[in-house]
Amino acid sequence: MVLPAHLYAFTDAAGCIRELLRHYQEGLTGLLALLATPLTPWQLAEWMERNRPWEQISHGSRNIAASGSEAQLRRSWDAQRPSREASRGHTLPREWRE
Secondary structure, three states, rough: OOOOOOOOOOOHHHHHHHHHHHHHHHHHHHHHHHOOOOOOHHHHHHOOOOOHHHHHHOHHHHHHHHHHHHHHHHHHHHHHHHHHHHHHHHHOOOOHHO
């Protein structure tokens, strides 16, 4: 039994994690597609798929959305760091090679 801080209790934690990972991967794929044109995190957040139109999202929630799009970009950038460093001939830290 999983008792989250919001919504309702559920039992399939592994399934929930798989769904969250799929959801975030889809969001990241969409985000990266938007980067064909340089955009600010705010502009990215504005163009990302949402559960309602951007105009209907409160200003505070828009700030959270912009922070979220920036966090996704950082995560993507950090995930690619080992291959970027290797392509430049840098020695990778031991924990990245394991």
